[in-house]
Amino acid sequence: xxRTPKLxxxxxxxxxxxxxxxxxxxxxxxxxxxxxxxxxxxxxxxxAHVAAAxxxxxxxxxxxxxxPGSDFMVDVIKSLDLKYxxxxxxxxxxxxxxxxxxxxxxxxxxxxxxxxxxxxVAMCHGYYKATGKPLMTLVHGVVGLQHAAMAVYNAxxxxxxxxxxxGNDLDAAHRAPGVPTFHSGQxxxxxxxxxxxxxxxxxxxxxxxxxxxxxYKIATTTPYGPVMMALDGGLQMEPVRxxxxxxxxxxxxxxxxxxxxxxAVREAARLLAAAERPVIVVDRVARTPNGVxxxxxxxxLLQAPVVDQGNRMNFPNTHYLSRPASVIGQADVVIxxxxxxxxxxxxxxxxxxxxxxxxxxxxxxxxxxxxSISSVDLLTKSNYxxxxxxxxxxxxxxxxxxxxxxxxxxxxxxxISNDRKDAxxxxxxxxxxxxxxxxxxxxxxxxxxxxxxxxxxxxxxMETYGQIKDLDWSLVSTSGNTSNWANRxxxxxxxxxxxxxxxxxxxxxxxxxxxxAALGNRDLGRFSVAIQSDGDLMFAPxxxxxxxxxxxxxxxxxxxxxxxHQEVMHVQRLSNFRNRVANIGNDLGPIGTSIMxxxxxxxxxxxxxxxxxxxxxxxxxxxxxAIKEAVAVVKSGQPALVNVVTQPR
Ligand SMILES: Cc1ncc(C[n+]2csc(CCOP(=O)(O)OP(=O)(O)O)c2C)c(N)n1
Ligand SMILES: [Mg+2]
Numbered sequence: 001x002x003r004t005p006k007l008x009x010x011x012x013x014x015x016x017x018x019x020x021x022x023x024x025x026x027x028x029x030x031x032x033x034x035x036x037x038x039x040x041x042x043x044x045x046x047x048a049h050v051a052a053a054x055x056x057x058x059x060x061x062x063x064x065x066x067x068p069g070s071d072f073m074v075d076v077i078k079s080l081d082l083k084y085x086x087x088x089x090x091x092x093x094x095x096x097x098x099x100x101x102x103x104x105x106x107x108x109x110x111x112x113x114x115x116x117x118x119x120x121v122a123m124c125h126g127y128y129k130a131t132g133k134p135l136m137t138l139v140h141g142v143v144g145l146q147h148a149a150m151a152v153y154n155a156x157x158x159x160x161x162x163x164x165x166x167g168n169d170l171d172a173a174h175r176a177p178g179v180p181t182f183h184s185g186q187x188x189x190x191x192x193x194x195x196x197x198x199x200x201x202x203x204x205x206x207x208x209x210x211x212x213x214x215x216y217k218i219a220t221t222t223p224y225g226p227v228m229m230a231l232d233g234g235l236q237m238e239p240v241r242x243x244x245x246x247x248x249x250x251x252x253x254x255x256x257x258x259x260x261x262x263x264a265v266r267e268a269a270r271l272l273a274a275a276e277r278p279v280i281v282v283d284r285v286a287r288t289p290n291g292v293x294x295x296x297x298x299x300x301l302l303q304a305p306v307v308d309q310g311n312r313m314n315f316p317n318t319h320y321l322s323r324p325a326s327v328i329g330q331a332d333v334v335i336x337x338x339x340x341x342x343x344x345x346x347x348x349x350x351x352x353x354x355x356x357x358x359x360x361x362x363x364x365x366x367x368x369x370x371x372s373i374s375s376v377d378l379l380t381k382s383n384y385x386x387x388x389x390x391x392x393x394x395x396x397x398x399x400x401x402x403x404x405x406x407x408x409x410x411x412x413x414x415x416i417s418n419d420r421k422d423a424x425x426x427x428x429x430x431x432x433x434x435x436x437x438x439x440x441x442x443x444x445x446x447x448x449x450x451x452x453x454x455x456x457x458x459x460x461x462m463e464t465y466g467q468i469k470d471l472d473w474s475l476v477s478t479s480g481n482t483s484n485w486a487n488r489x490x491x492x493x494x495x496x497x498x499x500x501x502x503x504x505x506x507x508x509x510x511x512x513x514x515x516x517a518a519l520g521n522r523d524l525g526r527f528s529v530a531i532q533s534d535g536d537l538m539f540a541p542x543x544x545x546x547x548x549x550x551x552x553x554x555x556x557x558x559x560x561x562x563x564x565h566q567e568v569m570h571v572q573r574l575s576n577f578r579n580r581v582a583n584i585g586n587d588l589g590p591i592g593t594s595i596m597x598x599x600x601x602x603x604x605x606x607x608x609x610x611x612x613x614x615x616x617x618x619x620x621x622x623x624x625x626a627i628k629e630a631v632a633v634v635k636s637g638q639p640a641l642v643n644v645v646t647q648p649r
Contacts, residue, residue: 066239069205070099072247073236076209078108079249080216082136082163084519086112086123086546088147090140092167092183095236097138109136112519112550115542117144121151121226122509123516123543124162126476129312129499130520130528132288134219136163141183141230145191150506155226156195157340157386158311158503159284159376161219162226163212164192169233170201180233188230194383199228205240206247213250221255222287222400223375260373260397260404268335268371268395269411273420275333275369277427278302281325281345283309284338285401289495292316294405301412303428310487311340313498318491320432329363335371337401340503342372343389351573373408375400386504442488454645455620457559461485463620464529464557467627471527471635473497476517479510480533480559481566483649496526508539511556515547518554518639527634532556532641534595534602535564541605547639548610555634556641557627558602560616565648567593606641615643 046054073096089097100111114120120137127135139145145166155162169175169184185191189199198218202208208231215227240247260268272278280299286292295315299306305323308315315322328334328346336342346368350359370393377398380387397404416424446458461482474496478486492498499517502509510532518528537558547554568590575582585591603615612633614626623644630640 066241068095068099068103068236069208069238069240070095070236071103072205072240073208073212073231074099074104076212076249077136078104080213080252081133082109083133083523084112084127084135085109085138086114086120086135086516087138088114088117088120088140088144090138090144090167090183091180092141092144092169092233093138093165093231093236094167095233096165096167096231099236112546114546116512116540117148118151118508119512119515119540119543119546121148121155121162121164122512123519123546125151125155125158125160125509126499126513126516126518127520128160128162128516129513130474130476130496130517130526131524133520134161134163134216135516136165139164139166141166141168141188142185142191143183145188149192150504150508151512152192152226152228153195153384154502154504154506154509156384156504158500159223159225159338160503161224163215163219163229164196164226165229165231167233167236168201168230170230171232171234175233185230189228192226192228194381195226195386196228197225197379199230201230201232203232203235204243205235206242206245208235209247209249213252216252217255222257222403223379224287225379257400257403258375258378258398259407260399260401262407264395264397265404265407266411266415268373268397269408269415271333271369271371271395272302272304272335273412273415273417275304275331277330278304278333278335279307279327279331280304281307281309281328281334281336281339282314282401283336283340284311284314284500285405286312286314286495287400287402291402291405292495294402294409298405298409298412300428301409301416303424303431305431309339309345310484310498311500311503313492313495313500316491316493317487318493320435321428322435323431324438329365331368332365333369333371334364335373337373338376339372339374340376340386341388342370342393343391346370346391347389369394371395371397373397373399373401373404446485446489449647451620452647453618453620454561454647455617455623456647457482457649458485458489459620459623460557460559460644460646461531462489463623464531464555464627465490466624467631468527468529468555471631472525474517474521474526474528475499476514476521476528476530476554477501477510478531478559479507479536480531480561481649482531482559482646486531496521507536510536512540512543514554514556515543515552515639518547519550519552522551522553527555527631528553529555529557532558534558534560534562534600537602538595538600542609544606544611544639544641545609551637552639553634553637554639555627555630556606556639557630558615558641558643559646560602560643561646561648562596562599563590563594563648565593568648601643603641603643606639606643610639612638612640613643615641615645617642617644 124135200211219227299321306315348361372393449456514530521528589596603613606613633640
């Protein structure tokens, strides 16, 4: 049986426009229908005639033969094993939507209903970091993509592949007038072009097939990143045209990641092997679990401290060579790998100093040599400033750090002379002692104000850890600022135990990225936990419903400090500098930055969207038992939220 045919774009639109007029019935129904009874002013159920008019399917024009373009597109999408499509629905991609759920049977990919396009993109973002597998999202031409844009920027800055397809009706002469035309653009991709790796607008089915496989390939070649396709409404609707040649789906083969130049690798190894105090600084090195093992090998070979900037789990924080950023000041050689901000790593910036402006200070000793391996050097655009301040580097290798590590390890092995080995072992012992001492100090700091109410952020984190420590846990995100207690005190040893932050620091990432990561972890049998701040949650809280609707188990423990506290501090600092008392607006709290009066009942918000929830927890003694209950709920397959009233930081 021919799978389609179907209907061409113009008569489809005509039919849809007729069907859209409320109360329209076909002439046949109208002739046989009983006369309409007198309307009663009430919410009585509609009679059969009205119900048919409101819910019945419109009579459609005869369809032409041929497969709809969007069915072929589903075949292409299925060839890439994309598991989910988290998206907000829209008419501009209705052709593909209908094909995904009917022709594609809503599996591989499965449509997940999102309440904001930003949530759809951020779910893909979080999912990728939990699983190493990209997802695609669909957005409504102009307006949906405008909503999605910040989340795309976060994925760009965080070097995460996300496939975005935006419906758009390009044919100005034949598209539906009015709203669909408001929602069409000549070049919708321009909205996100500055922070996507590639974009395209296919104009034939075969063009779609090539571009979709190409965008997958580009997104998953390091440095990873989001990619965009504008998908014409007419192309989705019309039967595929093969232009006399059989259509085909290009086969995807992954690209080998680019590596640092071998001569530069040897020079770097020579500097590292000869250094008295080498320091390894890492940001997004471990793309895979193997990246963690390679980094441990390099660090142990050199007996060098590792500063993990934490945008991924790169290095176990329980390893004796794991050290804080303060060691950079003593270095004579620094190797920075996949750093987002090399300048900020080796320099200090004091915001609002005595002049009221920032002050720059070098952290380095004179003569310190700098080495860099970074794939991001291979992809820099001009407008957005994610490339950060310029830093001069002695040995700079554009290339993927994880892929370069094996040759660097080999080169370091050859470069270490036997007479250095004792000194290196001694260096390792000193670092081991410093690591143990540092951990003691951190524990003591965490105990400060242990019994305070609002609850201290250290207690928030440690009570949470106490309830999940025996599970195969994954900390999917910490939004807001909890003084980094998780990374300082939870033993983070596996790559999925910490998934990093948003990348671009666009707030509103935490909640949806946690749900996306929890989705990936669900399928892998891991237990997901997020520390969820109040400000972050309120950007697009509808993602809570998405989690409940699609049965995504996630423990969200709230860091509810009742404000945009980072901004509280900014305004306070500036008031101090200007020698003024910050206006707190009588009892309303800091103006423009507090989220109080009325206090938001986050537990009720979550409950209303199908979550198990408890709160507000103000007594620290109640915290452990509440989280324990929530853990049991999450283990049964549901999301659960504990609303905890916390100290600001
Ligand atoms: C989209 C966006 N809007 C505004 C900001 C500025 N901003 C930075 S931190 C912050 C406060 C976030 O509040 P919350 O998530 O509750 O964290 P807290 O600072 O209270 O720990 C804001 C508004 C931003 N980074 N991104
Ligand atoms: Mg807050």
